[in-house]
Amino acid sequence: MPTPARLRILLSASLLWLAGGPLAAQSSPRGPAPAAVRRAALTITDSDVRRRIAVIADDSMRGRPTPSRELDRTAAYIAEEFRRFGLRPGGDSGTFIQRYPILRVQLDTASFVTIAGHGVEGRWTMGQDLAPGAPLPIAADVISGPVVLLKGMPSDTARPFGRVPVRGVVVVQTLPRSMLMRGSQLVPLLAKAAAAGVRGWIVVLPLPRSFVAFQVRTMLAPQLVFAGRDEEGPVRIPVLLMRDSSAFDVLRAAGEDPVALRDTATRDIRALGGFRVTLSARRRVIEELSAPNVIGVLEGSDPRLRDEFVLFSAHMDHIGVTRGDLGCIAAGADSICNGADDNASGTSGVVELAEAFATLTPRPRRSLIFLAVSGEERDLWGSGWYTEHPAVPLAQTVADLNMDMIGRNWRDTIAVIGKEHSSLGEVADRVAQDHPELNVRLIGDIWPTEDFYRRSDHFNFARRGVPILFFFNGVHPDYHRPTDSPDRIDAEKEARIVRMVFYIGLEVANAAQRPAWNPESRRQIVRNRH
Numbered sequence: 001m002p003t004p005a006r007l008r009i010l011l012s013a014s015l016l017w018l019a020g021g022p023l024a025a026q027s028s029p030r031g032p033a034p035a036a037v038r039r040a041a042l043t044i045t046d047s048d049v050r051r052r053i054a055v056i057a058d059d060s061m062r063g064r065p066t067p068s069r070e071l072d073r074t075a076a077y078i079a080e081e082f083r084r085f086g087l088r089p090g091g092d093s094g095t096f097i098q099r100y101p102i103l104r105v106q107l108d109t110a111s112f113v114t115i116a117g118h119g120v121e122g123r124w125t126m127g128q129d130l131a132p133g134a135p136l137p138i139a140a141d142v143i144s145g146p147v148v149l150l151k152g153m154p155s156d157t158a159r160p161f162g163r164v165p166v167r168g169v170v171v172v173q174t175l176p177r178s179m180l181m182r183g184s185q186l187v188p189l190l191a192k193a194a195a196a197g198v199r200g201w202i203v204v205l206p207l208p209r210s211f212v213a214f215q216v217r218t219m220l221a222p223q224l225v226f227a228g229r230d231e232e233g234p235v236r237i238p239v240l241l242m243r244d245s246s247a248f249d250v251l252r253a254a255g256e257d258p259v260a261l262r263d264t265a266t267r268d269i270r271a272l273g274g275f276r277v278t279l280s281a282r283r284r285v286i287e288e289l290s291a292p293n294v295i296g297v298l299e300g301s302d303p304r305l306r307d308e309f310v311l312f313s314a315h316m317d318h319i320g321v322t323r324g325d326l327g328c329i330a331a332g333a334d335s336i337c338n339g340a341d342d343n344a345s346g347t348s349g350v351v352e353l354a355e356a357f358a359t360l361t362p363r364p365r366r367s368l369i370f371l372a373v374s375g376e377e378r379d380l381w382g383s384g385w386y387t388e389h390p391a392v393p394l395a396q397t398v399a400d401l402n403m404d405m406i407g408r409n410w411r412d413t414i415a416v417i418g419k420e421h422s423s424l425g426e427v428a429d430r431v432a433q434d435h436p437e438l439n440v441r442l443i444g445d446i447w448p449t450e451d452f453y454r455r456s457d458h459f460n461f462a463r464r465g466v467p468i469l470f471f472f473n474g475v476h477p478d479y480h481r482p483t484d485s486p487d488r489i490d491a492e493k494e495a496r497i498v499r500m501v502f503y504i505g506l507e508v509a510n511a512a513q514r515p516a517w518n519p520e521s522r523r524q525i526v527r528n529r530h
Contacts, residue, residue: 001342001376001404001455001475037506040360041499044352046491049498052348053407054486056316057340063328064339065320066375066382067102067224067291074316074347075292078372081351082296085358090295090369090391097292100375100385101227104287107132107219111282113202113240115147115172115247117275118254122246129246131215132281133203133239134190143238145170145199147275152264153185160189164269167197170277174204174244174261186239188451194236200279201239204247206262212243222286224325226381228388238281291317293382294372295391298357300509302365309392310509311369311466312353312501313383313402313457314346315376319480326377327480334482341476341484345407347372349498356502364509366398376404376457383457387464394461398514399424400468401505402458406497407489409473414497417445417453421521422467424508431503438496447474463527467515471501 055077061070079096082089091098113130114123124130150173154160171193179185190201248258254275260266294316300306318339319326328337338344354370357363369391375381387394406414419425419442432442445452453459458468478484508515517526 001452001472036361040356041502043356043359044495044498044502046495048352048355049345049348049407049494050486050489050491052351053340053344053489053491056344056347057318057338057486059336059338061338063320063324063337064316064318064374065324065326066317066378067289068320071317071374072292075294075372075374078294078316078347078351079296082294082354082370085296085355087296087298087354087358087370090297091293096294096296098295098386098389098391099290099292100382100389102289102291102381103225103227103285104222104289105225105283105285106222107216108282108284109220110280112280113242114278115250115275116278117147117250117272120250120253122250124242124246126216126219128209128212129243131212131241132219133201133241142278142280143170143200144276144278147172147272147277149261149268149270149272150174151261151266151268153179153267154189154269155267157188160192160269161196162269164271166193168199169271170200170202170279171198172202172204172247172272172277174264176264177206179205188454190237190239198237200237200277200281202242202247202277202279203239204242204244204261206245207241207243209243212241215241221325223283224289224378225283226375226379226384227288228381228385238279240279240281291374291382293374293386295386296354296370297391298354298363298368298370300365300367301363305365306367307396308366308514309369309397310364310366310505311371311397311400311461312350312505313371313373313400313461314350314404315343315374315382315457316347316372317374317377317382318342318344319377329481331482337480337482338485340486340489341405341408341473342479343376343404344486345405345489345494346403346471349403349406349494349501352495352498353502353505357505364506366509367392368505368509369397373457380457380460383460387460394464394466397461397466399505399508400458400461400466401471401501401508402456402461402468403471403498403501404456405473405475406471407473407491407494408476408478411490411493412439413441413443414500415445415472415474416442417470417472418458418462418468419444421462421518421525423516424467424469424504427507427511427515428469428504431507432500435500435503438500440496440500442500462525465517465522465526467517469504471497
Protein backbone atom coordinates (compact mmCIF):
# COMPACT_ATOMS: atom_id res chain seq x y z
CA MET A 1 0.00 0.00 0.00
CA PRO A 2 1.45 3.34 -0.98
CA THR A 3 2.40 6.01 1.50
CA PRO A 4 0.97 9.57 1.24
CA ALA A 5 -6.21 6.78 1.20
CA ARG A 6 -13.50 1.56 5.16
CA LEU A 7 -29.66 -8.85 5.40
CA ARG A 8 -29.26 -11.76 6.15
CA ILE A 9 -30.35 -14.31 3.42
CA LEU A 10 -28.79 -17.75 3.64
CA LEU A 11 -27.16 -19.12 0.50
CA SER A 12 -29.50 -21.13 -1.59
CA ALA A 13 -28.47 -24.76 -1.60
CA SER A 14 -29.74 -25.24 -5.12
CA LEU A 15 -27.82 -22.18 -6.39
CA LEU A 16 -24.60 -23.71 -5.18
CA TRP A 17 -25.45 -27.22 -6.39
CA LEU A 18 -26.40 -25.88 -9.82
CA ALA A 19 -23.81 -23.26 -10.60
CA GLY A 20 -25.38 -22.73 -14.00
CA GLY A 21 -28.98 -23.26 -12.89
CA PRO A 22 -32.02 -21.07 -13.61
CA LEU A 23 -32.93 -17.96 -11.68
CA ALA A 24 -35.81 -19.79 -10.01
CA ALA A 25 -33.30 -21.99 -8.21
CA GLN A 26 -32.34 -19.04 -5.99
CA SER A 27 -35.61 -19.29 -4.11
CA SER A 28 -35.30 -22.97 -3.28
CA PRO A 29 -34.85 -24.24 0.30
CA ARG A 30 -31.82 -23.07 2.19
CA GLY A 31 -29.05 -25.44 3.10
CA PRO A 32 -25.33 -25.78 3.66
CA ALA A 33 -22.80 -25.34 0.88
CA PRO A 34 -22.45 -28.53 -1.15
CA ALA A 35 -19.52 -30.86 -0.68
CA ALA A 36 -17.81 -29.76 -3.92
CA VAL A 37 -17.77 -26.12 -2.81
CA ARG A 38 -16.50 -27.03 0.66
CA ARG A 39 -13.75 -29.17 -0.84
CA ALA A 40 -12.67 -26.31 -3.13
CA ALA A 41 -12.64 -23.83 -0.24
CA LEU A 42 -10.60 -26.20 1.91
CA THR A 43 -7.82 -26.32 -0.69
CA ILE A 44 -7.00 -22.87 0.75
CA THR A 45 -4.79 -23.95 3.65
CA ASP A 46 -2.51 -22.22 6.10
CA SER A 47 0.39 -24.41 4.97
CA ASP A 48 -0.07 -23.32 1.35
CA VAL A 49 -0.39 -19.67 2.38
CA ARG A 50 2.78 -19.93 4.45
CA ARG A 51 4.67 -21.66 1.64
CA ARG A 52 3.68 -19.13 -1.01
CA ILE A 53 4.50 -16.13 1.17
CA ALA A 54 7.89 -17.69 1.93
CA VAL A 55 8.59 -17.80 -1.81
CA ILE A 56 7.32 -14.31 -2.67
CA ALA A 57 8.81 -12.55 0.38
CA ASP A 58 12.09 -14.45 0.51
CA ASP A 59 15.28 -12.41 0.90
CA SER A 60 16.29 -13.53 -2.59
CA MET A 61 13.41 -11.46 -3.99
CA ARG A 62 15.04 -8.31 -2.50
CA GLY A 63 11.73 -6.64 -1.74
CA ARG A 64 10.31 -6.93 -5.31
CA PRO A 65 10.56 -3.22 -6.26
CA THR A 66 9.01 -2.00 -9.50
CA PRO A 67 10.84 -2.52 -11.83
CA SER A 68 13.39 -5.22 -10.97
CA ARG A 69 14.59 -8.68 -11.97
CA GLU A 70 13.20 -10.00 -8.69
CA LEU A 71 9.75 -8.63 -9.51
CA ASP A 72 9.95 -10.40 -12.87
CA ARG A 73 10.87 -13.62 -11.03
CA THR A 74 7.81 -13.17 -8.79
CA ALA A 75 5.61 -12.69 -11.85
CA ALA A 76 7.09 -15.80 -13.49
CA TYR A 77 6.34 -17.84 -10.35
CA ILE A 78 2.70 -16.70 -10.32
CA ALA A 79 2.33 -17.27 -14.06
CA GLU A 80 3.65 -20.83 -13.71
CA GLU A 81 1.13 -21.50 -10.92
CA PHE A 82 -1.70 -20.18 -13.10
CA ARG A 83 -0.53 -22.40 -15.96
CA ARG A 84 -0.38 -25.41 -13.62
CA PHE A 85 -3.97 -24.78 -12.48
CA GLY A 86 -5.19 -24.77 -16.09
CA LEU A 87 -6.08 -21.08 -16.32
CA ARG A 88 -6.20 -19.36 -19.68
CA PRO A 89 -3.50 -16.70 -20.23
CA GLY A 90 -4.84 -13.14 -20.22
CA GLY A 91 -1.62 -11.23 -20.87
CA ASP A 92 0.30 -10.10 -23.91
CA SER A 93 0.68 -12.31 -27.01
CA GLY A 94 -0.97 -15.37 -25.49
CA THR A 95 1.07 -15.30 -22.26
CA PHE A 96 0.11 -14.72 -18.64
CA ILE A 97 2.32 -11.60 -18.47
CA GLN A 98 1.14 -8.10 -19.34
CA ARG A 99 3.92 -5.52 -19.43
CA TYR A 100 3.56 -1.76 -19.11
CA PRO A 101 6.02 1.03 -19.93
CA ILE A 102 8.14 2.93 -17.41
CA LEU A 103 10.48 5.82 -18.09
CA ARG A 104 13.60 6.81 -16.18
CA VAL A 105 13.70 10.60 -16.31
CA GLN A 106 15.79 13.41 -14.92
CA LEU A 107 14.95 16.93 -13.87
CA ASP A 108 15.96 19.72 -16.20
CA THR A 109 18.05 22.02 -14.00
CA ALA A 110 17.08 24.98 -16.16
CA SER A 111 13.53 24.81 -14.77
CA PHE A 112 12.39 28.13 -13.33
CA VAL A 113 9.48 30.13 -11.94
CA THR A 114 8.68 33.82 -12.34
CA ILE A 115 6.05 35.78 -10.43
CA ALA A 116 5.34 39.19 -11.93
CA GLY A 117 2.80 41.92 -11.41
CA HIS A 118 2.31 45.58 -10.57
CA GLY A 119 5.68 46.50 -12.00
CA VAL A 120 7.76 43.96 -10.05
CA GLU A 121 9.08 40.54 -11.00
CA GLY A 122 10.91 37.70 -9.29
CA ARG A 123 12.63 34.83 -11.07
CA TRP A 124 13.96 31.66 -9.41
CA THR A 125 15.68 28.57 -10.76
CA MET A 126 15.91 25.21 -9.02
CA GLY A 127 18.34 25.48 -6.13
CA GLN A 128 18.44 27.95 -3.29
CA ASP A 129 14.81 29.11 -3.23
CA LEU A 130 12.83 26.66 -5.37
CA ALA A 131 12.46 22.87 -5.39
CA PRO A 132 10.03 20.27 -6.80
CA GLY A 133 7.39 19.24 -4.28
CA ALA A 134 6.39 16.14 -6.28
CA PRO A 135 7.61 14.38 -9.42
CA LEU A 136 7.06 16.79 -12.26
CA PRO A 137 5.04 16.00 -15.37
CA ILE A 138 7.05 15.41 -18.52
CA ALA A 139 6.20 18.61 -20.38
CA ALA A 140 7.64 20.60 -23.24
CA ASP A 141 5.50 23.68 -22.78
CA VAL A 142 5.98 26.52 -20.34
CA ILE A 143 2.96 26.95 -18.05
CA SER A 144 1.69 30.46 -17.44
CA GLY A 145 -1.43 31.74 -15.73
CA PRO A 146 -2.95 34.29 -13.37
CA VAL A 147 -2.43 33.81 -9.65
CA VAL A 148 -4.91 32.63 -7.03
CA LEU A 149 -3.64 33.00 -3.45
CA LEU A 150 -4.69 30.32 -0.97
CA LYS A 151 -3.84 30.80 2.69
CA GLY A 152 -3.66 27.59 4.71
CA MET A 153 -5.69 24.45 4.04
CA PRO A 154 -9.30 24.97 2.92
CA SER A 155 -11.88 24.28 5.61
CA ASP A 156 -14.45 23.10 3.04
CA THR A 157 -12.81 20.02 1.52
CA ALA A 158 -15.78 19.41 -0.77
CA ARG A 159 -15.50 22.90 -2.33
CA PRO A 160 -11.92 23.93 -1.52
CA PHE A 161 -11.91 26.89 -3.92
CA GLY A 162 -15.31 28.23 -3.02
CA ARG A 163 -16.59 30.64 -5.66
CA VAL A 164 -13.14 31.61 -6.92
CA PRO A 165 -12.62 30.55 -10.58
CA VAL A 166 -9.46 28.43 -10.83
CA ARG A 167 -9.45 27.07 -14.38
CA GLY A 168 -6.18 28.05 -16.04
CA VAL A 169 -4.64 29.58 -12.90
CA VAL A 170 -1.54 28.83 -10.86
CA VAL A 171 -2.34 28.55 -7.16
CA VAL A 172 0.15 30.02 -4.68
CA GLN A 173 -0.55 28.44 -1.30
CA THR A 174 1.01 29.68 1.93
CA LEU A 175 1.48 27.06 4.63
CA PRO A 176 3.32 26.66 7.93
CA ARG A 177 6.45 24.51 7.90
CA SER A 178 4.67 21.82 9.95
CA MET A 179 2.64 20.95 6.85
CA LEU A 180 5.79 19.77 5.08
CA MET A 181 5.70 16.52 7.03
CA ARG A 182 2.02 16.03 6.28
CA GLY A 183 2.26 16.37 2.54
CA SER A 184 -0.15 13.48 1.97
CA GLN A 185 -2.95 15.80 3.13
CA LEU A 186 -2.31 17.87 0.03
CA VAL A 187 -2.88 15.00 -2.39
CA PRO A 188 -6.73 15.06 -2.36
CA LEU A 189 -6.62 18.87 -2.70
CA LEU A 190 -4.23 18.64 -5.66
CA ALA A 191 -6.45 16.03 -7.30
CA LYS A 192 -9.43 18.39 -7.01
CA ALA A 193 -7.28 21.21 -8.36
CA ALA A 194 -6.29 19.22 -11.43
CA ALA A 195 -9.92 18.25 -12.05
CA ALA A 196 -10.94 21.91 -11.75
CA GLY A 197 -8.39 23.00 -14.37
CA VAL A 198 -5.62 24.42 -12.16
CA ARG A 199 -2.39 24.51 -14.23
CA GLY A 200 0.24 24.58 -11.49
CA TRP A 201 0.71 24.78 -7.73
CA ILE A 202 3.36 26.59 -5.68
CA VAL A 203 3.55 25.86 -1.96
CA VAL A 204 5.16 28.74 -0.09
CA LEU A 205 6.75 27.61 3.18
CA PRO A 206 9.24 28.99 5.74
CA LEU A 207 12.03 26.68 4.55
CA PRO A 208 15.76 26.85 5.17
CA ARG A 209 17.95 26.92 2.08
CA SER A 210 19.55 23.67 3.26
CA PHE A 211 16.22 21.84 2.85
CA VAL A 212 15.62 23.30 -0.60
CA ALA A 213 19.12 22.24 -1.66
CA PHE A 214 18.54 18.72 -0.31
CA GLN A 215 15.20 18.45 -2.10
CA VAL A 216 16.71 19.56 -5.40
CA ARG A 217 19.63 17.12 -5.05
CA THR A 218 17.13 14.33 -4.41
CA MET A 219 15.02 15.29 -7.41
CA LEU A 220 18.08 15.66 -9.62
CA ALA A 221 18.64 11.93 -9.27
CA PRO A 222 17.00 9.92 -12.07
CA GLN A 223 13.36 9.17 -11.28
CA LEU A 224 11.02 6.43 -12.51
CA VAL A 225 7.65 7.46 -13.92
CA PHE A 226 4.67 5.60 -15.32
CA ALA A 227 4.64 6.04 -19.08
CA GLY A 228 1.07 4.85 -19.57
CA ARG A 229 -1.15 7.76 -18.56
CA ASP A 230 0.98 10.05 -16.41
CA GLU A 231 -1.93 12.43 -15.90
CA GLU A 232 -3.86 9.70 -14.07
CA GLY A 233 -1.52 9.76 -11.05
CA PRO A 234 -2.56 11.34 -7.75
CA VAL A 235 -0.59 14.53 -8.53
CA ARG A 236 -1.18 15.49 -12.17
CA ILE A 237 -0.04 19.13 -12.11
CA PRO A 238 3.40 20.62 -11.42
CA VAL A 239 3.90 21.19 -7.67
CA LEU A 240 6.84 23.31 -6.50
CA LEU A 241 8.08 24.36 -3.06
CA MET A 242 9.29 27.93 -2.58
CA ARG A 243 10.90 29.68 0.37
CA ASP A 244 8.40 32.19 1.67
CA SER A 245 10.94 35.01 1.98
CA SER A 246 11.55 34.80 -1.77
CA ALA A 247 7.89 34.94 -2.76
CA PHE A 248 7.05 37.59 -0.20
CA ASP A 249 9.77 39.91 -1.56
CA VAL A 250 7.75 40.22 -4.76
CA LEU A 251 4.35 40.33 -3.06
CA ARG A 252 5.53 42.97 -0.56
CA ALA A 253 6.62 45.26 -3.37
CA ALA A 254 3.10 45.03 -4.73
CA GLY A 255 1.45 45.92 -1.44
CA GLU A 256 0.86 42.50 0.14
CA ASP A 257 1.54 42.18 3.89
CA PRO A 258 3.98 39.29 4.65
CA VAL A 259 2.77 39.10 8.25
CA ALA A 260 -0.79 38.55 7.10
CA LEU A 261 0.35 36.03 4.48
CA ARG A 262 2.18 34.01 7.14
CA ASP A 263 -0.96 33.91 9.29
CA THR A 264 -2.23 30.68 7.76
CA ALA A 265 -4.61 30.13 10.67
CA THR A 266 -6.76 32.68 8.85
CA ARG A 267 -7.98 30.81 5.80
CA ASP A 268 -8.58 32.78 2.66
CA ILE A 269 -8.66 32.29 -1.09
CA ARG A 270 -8.69 35.10 -3.62
CA ALA A 271 -7.43 36.04 -7.04
CA LEU A 272 -4.37 38.30 -7.06
CA GLY A 273 -5.31 40.72 -9.80
CA GLY A 274 -2.48 41.81 -12.02
CA PHE A 275 -0.13 38.96 -11.03
CA ARG A 276 1.00 36.20 -13.33
CA VAL A 277 3.14 33.10 -12.76
CA THR A 278 5.28 31.51 -15.45
CA LEU A 279 6.53 28.04 -14.67
CA SER A 280 8.96 25.87 -16.61
CA ALA A 281 9.39 22.50 -14.90
CA ARG A 282 10.51 19.70 -17.17
CA ARG A 283 12.11 16.26 -17.11
CA ARG A 284 14.00 14.49 -19.88
CA VAL A 285 13.80 10.78 -20.67
CA ILE A 286 17.06 8.87 -20.17
CA GLU A 287 15.87 5.22 -20.26
CA GLU A 288 12.81 3.17 -21.26
CA LEU A 289 11.87 0.22 -19.01
CA SER A 290 8.84 -1.99 -18.25
CA ALA A 291 7.23 -4.01 -15.46
CA PRO A 292 4.82 -6.98 -15.31
CA ASN A 293 1.25 -7.77 -14.36
CA VAL A 294 0.09 -11.40 -14.30
CA ILE A 295 -3.38 -12.32 -15.62
CA GLY A 296 -5.12 -15.69 -15.52
CA VAL A 297 -8.69 -16.38 -16.67
CA LEU A 298 -11.07 -19.19 -15.70
CA GLU A 299 -14.05 -19.48 -18.02
CA GLY A 300 -17.51 -19.64 -16.46
CA SER A 301 -20.08 -22.38 -16.99
CA ASP A 302 -23.16 -20.36 -17.95
CA PRO A 303 -23.46 -19.64 -21.71
CA ARG A 304 -25.29 -16.40 -20.94
CA LEU A 305 -23.12 -15.12 -18.06
CA ARG A 306 -19.66 -16.39 -18.97
CA ASP A 307 -18.94 -13.14 -20.83
CA GLU A 308 -19.14 -11.31 -17.49
CA PHE A 309 -16.20 -11.48 -15.09
CA VAL A 310 -15.47 -11.36 -11.36
CA LEU A 311 -11.91 -10.16 -10.77
CA PHE A 312 -9.63 -10.98 -7.82
CA SER A 313 -6.64 -8.68 -7.44
CA ALA A 314 -3.56 -8.03 -5.31
CA HIS A 315 -0.24 -6.28 -5.81
CA MET A 316 2.90 -8.40 -5.87
CA ASP A 317 5.46 -5.57 -5.62
CA HIS A 318 7.00 -4.00 -2.53
CA ILE A 319 9.58 -1.28 -1.77
CA GLY A 320 12.86 -3.12 -2.28
CA VAL A 321 16.02 -2.57 -0.25
CA THR A 322 17.65 0.32 1.56
CA ARG A 323 19.29 2.94 -0.64
CA GLY A 324 16.45 2.46 -3.09
CA ASP A 325 14.00 5.25 -3.92
CA LEU A 326 10.91 3.77 -2.26
CA GLY A 327 11.77 4.45 1.37
CA CYS A 328 13.00 1.13 2.75
CA ILE A 329 14.98 1.88 5.94
CA ALA A 330 17.33 -0.73 7.39
CA ALA A 331 16.52 -2.42 10.70
CA GLY A 332 19.95 -3.15 12.13
CA ALA A 333 21.80 -5.35 9.67
CA ASP A 334 18.62 -6.19 7.74
CA SER A 335 18.40 -4.05 4.61
CA ILE A 336 15.61 -5.91 2.75
CA CYS A 337 11.98 -4.84 3.06
CA ASN A 338 10.42 -8.24 2.33
CA GLY A 339 6.79 -7.11 2.24
CA ALA A 340 5.35 -10.35 3.62
CA ASP A 341 2.11 -8.72 4.69
CA ASP A 342 2.40 -5.90 2.14
CA ASN A 343 1.62 -7.66 -0.06
CA ALA A 344 2.84 -11.22 -0.38
CA SER A 345 -0.19 -11.99 1.79
CA GLY A 346 -2.72 -10.67 -0.74
CA THR A 347 -0.77 -12.10 -3.67
CA SER A 348 -0.72 -15.57 -2.14
CA GLY A 349 -4.46 -15.12 -1.58
CA VAL A 350 -5.06 -14.54 -5.29
CA VAL A 351 -3.01 -17.63 -6.18
CA GLU A 352 -4.88 -19.71 -3.59
CA LEU A 353 -8.21 -18.52 -4.98
CA ALA A 354 -7.14 -19.43 -8.49
CA GLU A 355 -6.30 -22.95 -7.37
CA ALA A 356 -9.52 -23.32 -5.39
CA PHE A 357 -11.80 -22.19 -8.21
CA ALA A 358 -9.89 -24.30 -10.75
CA THR A 359 -10.77 -27.43 -8.71
CA LEU A 360 -14.48 -26.55 -8.49
CA THR A 361 -16.92 -28.57 -10.63
CA PRO A 362 -19.11 -27.22 -12.06
CA ARG A 363 -17.37 -23.88 -12.43
CA PRO A 364 -19.09 -20.65 -11.38
CA ARG A 365 -21.59 -19.19 -13.86
CA ARG A 366 -19.54 -16.08 -14.55
CA SER A 367 -15.92 -16.20 -15.62
CA LEU A 368 -13.15 -15.24 -13.21
CA ILE A 369 -9.97 -13.19 -13.63
CA PHE A 370 -7.02 -13.54 -11.27
CA LEU A 371 -4.78 -10.48 -11.42
CA ALA A 372 -1.43 -9.84 -9.73
CA VAL A 373 -0.28 -6.30 -10.46
CA SER A 374 2.97 -4.47 -9.83
CA GLY A 375 3.66 -0.79 -9.31
CA GLU A 376 1.14 -0.41 -6.49
CA GLU A 377 3.87 1.12 -4.33
CA ARG A 378 4.45 3.62 -7.16
CA ASP A 379 0.98 5.19 -7.28
CA LEU A 380 -0.96 2.16 -8.56
CA TRP A 381 0.86 1.91 -11.90
CA GLY A 382 0.09 -1.72 -12.76
CA SER A 383 -3.61 -1.56 -12.06
CA GLY A 384 -3.72 1.79 -13.84
CA TRP A 385 -2.27 0.13 -16.93
CA TYR A 386 -4.58 -2.88 -16.65
CA THR A 387 -7.70 -0.73 -16.42
CA GLU A 388 -6.56 1.10 -19.56
CA HIS A 389 -5.65 -2.20 -21.31
CA PRO A 390 -7.92 -4.82 -19.69
CA ALA A 391 -7.95 -8.49 -20.64
CA VAL A 392 -11.72 -8.11 -21.12
CA PRO A 393 -13.74 -4.89 -21.40
CA LEU A 394 -14.24 -3.26 -18.00
CA ALA A 395 -17.95 -2.98 -18.78
CA GLN A 396 -18.02 -6.79 -18.54
CA THR A 397 -16.14 -6.83 -15.21
CA VAL A 398 -18.86 -6.93 -12.56
CA ALA A 399 -16.70 -6.71 -9.43
CA ASP A 400 -13.13 -6.43 -8.14
CA LEU A 401 -12.29 -8.13 -4.84
CA ASN A 402 -8.89 -6.72 -3.84
CA MET A 403 -6.63 -8.05 -1.07
CA ASP A 404 -3.84 -5.86 0.28
CA MET A 405 -2.33 -6.80 3.68
CA ILE A 406 -4.44 -9.62 5.10
CA GLY A 407 -1.92 -11.60 7.17
CA ARG A 408 -1.49 -9.64 10.42
CA ASN A 409 -3.30 -7.89 13.27
CA TRP A 410 -6.72 -9.20 14.36
CA ARG A 411 -7.28 -12.94 14.56
CA ASP A 412 -11.01 -12.81 13.82
CA THR A 413 -11.61 -9.52 11.95
CA ILE A 414 -10.90 -8.02 8.55
CA ALA A 415 -11.75 -4.54 7.32
CA VAL A 416 -13.73 -4.58 4.09
CA ILE A 417 -13.39 -1.07 2.74
CA GLY A 418 -16.03 0.02 0.24
CA LYS A 419 -18.88 -2.09 1.65
CA GLU A 420 -21.16 0.92 1.81
CA HIS A 421 -20.73 1.87 -1.84
CA SER A 422 -22.44 -1.04 -3.60
CA SER A 423 -24.55 -4.15 -3.12
CA LEU A 424 -21.29 -6.08 -2.69
CA GLY A 425 -21.38 -4.97 0.94
CA GLU A 426 -24.66 -6.80 1.48
CA VAL A 427 -23.26 -9.89 -0.21
CA ALA A 428 -20.17 -9.85 1.99
CA ASP A 429 -22.18 -9.43 5.21
CA ARG A 430 -24.57 -12.18 4.20
CA VAL A 431 -21.78 -14.62 3.35
CA ALA A 432 -19.98 -13.86 6.62
CA GLN A 433 -23.15 -14.75 8.54
CA ASP A 434 -23.62 -17.89 6.47
CA HIS A 435 -20.12 -19.14 7.32
CA PRO A 436 -19.65 -18.85 11.09
CA GLU A 437 -17.13 -21.69 10.90
CA LEU A 438 -14.64 -19.22 9.41
CA ASN A 439 -14.80 -17.02 12.53
CA VAL A 440 -14.20 -13.89 10.44
CA ARG A 441 -15.96 -10.65 11.34
CA LEU A 442 -16.24 -8.07 8.57
CA ILE A 443 -16.00 -4.42 9.56
CA GLY A 444 -15.99 -1.24 7.50
CA ASP A 445 -13.39 1.47 7.16
CA ILE A 446 -12.36 2.49 10.69
CA TRP A 447 -9.60 4.83 9.42
CA PRO A 448 -11.51 7.36 7.26
CA THR A 449 -8.86 10.09 7.64
CA GLU A 450 -6.21 7.79 6.10
CA ASP A 451 -8.08 7.66 2.75
CA PHE A 452 -7.29 3.95 2.28
CA TYR A 453 -10.09 3.71 -0.29
CA ARG A 454 -7.86 5.55 -2.77
CA ARG A 455 -4.59 3.90 -1.77
CA SER A 456 -4.72 0.42 -3.28
CA ASP A 457 -5.39 -1.09 -6.68
CA HIS A 458 -9.17 -1.46 -6.35
CA PHE A 459 -9.44 2.33 -6.69
CA ASN A 460 -8.44 2.23 -10.36
CA PHE A 461 -11.35 -0.15 -10.94
CA ALA A 462 -13.82 1.80 -8.81
CA ARG A 463 -13.22 5.11 -10.53
CA ARG A 464 -13.87 3.39 -13.86
CA GLY A 465 -17.21 2.03 -12.71
CA VAL A 466 -16.41 -1.45 -11.35
CA PRO A 467 -17.89 -2.12 -7.87
CA ILE A 468 -15.16 -3.15 -5.42
CA LEU A 469 -14.43 -4.59 -2.02
CA PHE A 470 -11.02 -4.04 -0.40
CA PHE A 471 -9.91 -6.60 2.21
CA PHE A 472 -7.35 -5.03 4.55
CA ASN A 473 -6.08 -5.75 8.08
CA GLY A 474 -4.66 -2.27 8.68
CA VAL A 475 -1.05 -1.22 9.07
CA HIS A 476 1.29 -2.19 11.93
CA PRO A 477 4.76 -1.25 13.25
CA ASP A 478 6.39 -3.47 10.61
CA TYR A 479 4.69 -1.66 7.70
CA HIS A 480 7.30 -0.77 5.05
CA ARG A 481 10.06 -2.09 7.31
CA PRO A 482 12.47 -5.05 6.99
CA THR A 483 10.57 -6.57 9.91
CA ASP A 484 7.53 -7.23 7.66
CA SER A 485 8.87 -10.75 7.25
CA PRO A 486 7.26 -14.15 6.55
CA ASP A 487 7.72 -15.42 10.11
CA ARG A 488 5.29 -12.77 11.39
CA ILE A 489 2.39 -13.79 9.16
CA ASP A 490 -0.63 -15.46 10.76
CA ALA A 491 -1.17 -17.98 7.97
CA GLU A 492 -4.08 -19.75 9.69
CA LYS A 493 -5.99 -16.49 9.99
CA GLU A 494 -5.18 -15.53 6.40
CA ALA A 495 -6.44 -18.87 5.09
CA ARG A 496 -9.81 -18.23 6.74
CA ILE A 497 -9.99 -14.75 5.21
CA VAL A 498 -9.17 -16.06 1.74
CA ARG A 499 -11.88 -18.74 2.12
CA MET A 500 -14.29 -15.91 2.98
CA VAL A 501 -13.26 -14.10 -0.21
CA PHE A 502 -13.78 -17.38 -2.09
CA TYR A 503 -17.38 -17.69 -0.86
CA ILE A 504 -18.10 -14.00 -1.56
CA GLY A 505 -16.64 -14.28 -5.05
CA LEU A 506 -18.60 -17.47 -5.69
CA GLU A 507 -21.88 -15.81 -4.76
CA VAL A 508 -21.15 -12.82 -7.00
CA ALA A 509 -20.15 -15.14 -9.85
CA ASN A 510 -23.33 -17.21 -9.52
CA ALA A 511 -25.88 -14.43 -8.89
CA ALA A 512 -28.48 -13.71 -11.56
CA GLN A 513 -27.85 -9.95 -11.27
CA ARG A 514 -24.51 -8.19 -11.29
CA PRO A 515 -23.61 -5.99 -8.29
CA ALA A 516 -25.12 -2.50 -8.25
CA TRP A 517 -23.58 0.80 -7.13
CA ASN A 518 -25.13 2.98 -4.49
CA PRO A 519 -26.14 5.90 -6.78
CA GLU A 520 -24.62 8.60 -4.57
CA SER A 521 -21.36 6.64 -4.23
CA ARG A 522 -21.22 6.21 -7.98
CA ARG A 523 -21.71 9.94 -8.46
CA GLN A 524 -18.82 10.72 -6.11
CA ILE A 525 -16.35 7.99 -7.11
CA VAL A 526 -16.81 7.03 -10.74
CA ARG A 527 -15.05 9.42 -13.04
CA ASN A 528 -16.96 10.55 -16.09
CA ARG A 529 -14.15 9.92 -18.53
CA HIS A 530 -15.92 10.36 -21.88
